[in-house]
Amino acid sequence: MTSVTRPEASMLRTVLLALIGLTLGLGVLVAPSSAATATAPRTTTGYEPTWGRTSAPNQTLRRGCRNYRLSYRVTPPGSRWTAELRVLSPRGRSVAARTLVSEKDAAAGVRRFQLCRATVAPGRFTIRMLVTSYADRYDDGSVARVAPSHFRLRRPR
Incomplete structure (x- = not known):
C-alpha cells in the first residue's frame, strides 16, 4: 500500500468535498423542474x-x-x-x-x-x-x- 502525505490528503479531501457539493447542488437544481413536468395537474x-x-x-x-x-x-x-x-x-x-x-x-x-x-x-x-x-x-x-x-x-x- 502506498501512503498518502499530508498535503495530498488535504487536496484529496478538498476535491471530494467539491464533487459532493457539486452533485448535491445539481440535484437540487434539476429535481424540482423534472418533477414539475412529470405530473399533470388534476x-x-x-x-x-x-x-x-x-x-x-x-x-x-x-x-x-x-x-x-x-x-x-x-x-x-x-x-x-x-x-x-x-x-x-x-x-x-x-x-x-x-x-x-x-x-x-x-x-x-x-x-x-x-x-x-x-x-x-x-x-x-x-x-x-x-x-x-x-x-x-x-x-x-x-x-x-x-x-x-x-x-x-x-x-x-
Whole structure:
C-alpha cells in the first residue's frame, strides 16, 4: 500500500468535498423542474360524501396474521374510476392498502385485508378512500376524498 502525505490528503479531501457539493447542488437544481413536468395537474376537491363510503365492523384482533373485512361503495360522477383504500392504525400508520379499478372491480363489495397481531396494537382504526373519477378516455380525472370511517379491533377476552 502506498501512503498518502499530508498535503495530498488535504487536496484529496478538498476535491471530494467539491464533487459532493457539486452533485448535491445539481440535484437540487434539476429535481424540482423534472418533477414539475412529470405530473399533470388534476382537479382536487375536499370530502365528497356522494362519491362513496367505507365501513368495517368492530372485530377482535386475533393471534397471528388474520384476514379482516371491510365494505366499500364507489359512486363517482364519471363512468370510469379508481379508488384507493387505506387502513390506518390507531397511531396513524398505514397498515393495509388496496386499489380498486372500475374495469376490474365492482362498484360495491367486501374486501379482506391482512393484519398481524405482532405488528399492530388494538384500538380505533381508520379507513380512508381516495376516488378518482374520469368523464371520458382523455380526462385527467377529478379527485375527491370520501369521509373516513372507523372501526375497533379489541383484545381477545
